[in-house]
Amino acid sequence: MGEQILALLSQYGSPVLFAAVLVASVGVPLPITLLLVVTGSLVSQGAMRFWAVVVLAVAGSVIGDQIGYAIGRWGGAKLVTRFSAFLGGPARLDQVEAKARHYGAPGVFFSRWLVSPLGPWVNLATGIAGYSWLHFLVWDVLGESLDAFIFVALGRTFSDRVLELDAVTGNVTWTLVALLVTVLLGWKLFSYVRKKS
Numbered sequence: 001m002g003e004q005i006l007a008l009l010s011q012y013g014s015p016v017l018f019a020a021v022l023v024a025s026v027g028v029p030l031p032i033t034l035l036l037v038v039t040g041s042l043v044s045q046g047a048m049r050f051w052a053v054v055v056l057a058v059a060g061s062v063i064g065d066q067i068g069y070a071i072g073r074w075g076g077a078k079l080v081t082r083f084s085a086f087l088g089g090p091a092r093l094d095q096v097e098a099k100a101r102h103y104g105a106p107g108v109f110f111s112r113w114l115v116s117p118l119g120p121w122v123n124l125a126t127g128i129a130g131y132s133w134l135h136f137l138v139w140d141v142l143g144e145s146l147d148a149f150i151f152v153a154l155g156r157t158f159s160d161r162v163l164e165l166d167a168v169t170g171n172v173t174w175t176l177v178a179l180l181v182t183v184l185l186g187w188k189l190f191s192y193v194r195k196k197s
Contacts, residue, residue, distance in 0.1 A: 005030060009038060013048060018060040025064025027120035033151055040155020050156065057148035058141065061112075065123045065140050072127020080128060100125040105139045112143025113150060 008016045017039055024030040036057060042048045071079060100107055100122060108131075111122040126136055 005035060014056050017053060018056045021057050021060035022064040025061045026067050036148060036151035037155035040152040041159035044156045044159035054148045054152055058144045061144040062140055068120055068123030069127040069136055072124040100129045104131060105135060108136055108139040109143040113147035
């Protein structure tokens, strides 16, 4: 599927970028980091304009994120349960909802660009948790702007090494997710041991 999207991007340009990031932000697993890096490569070749694609990527991502938030906030239990099946089930959604209540703005901001695989979860869970829509929107726009700028700029700078760059950024993202989980589990274990003492 990723190769088809990349082929469509090179053929149709900006509309494909906008549609792909919107759909991915709602929760469909697409290689968005690779798409942004390839877009940056197309910018370096003169096929697209840098700021135009950054704005389109941010707009698509933010609209998709707002859909996920709205499903969580106003979709009702039935729709949320149905949607959560695509993201790993109700138990996983409950965990993410608890984290959304705890982390708030930093959780929204960092899940846009640093640990982007968590983004659709955070959108849905933040809506369910009743987090302020205006705060969600502000941190969402800031995070998505940083995400689009970073990866399009990287693609433009390293346009001759797009696949290698995508592999590195993918590995870094999952390494950060694993590190975050390790730190959280270590903190929980430390708190548990301290309580027992």
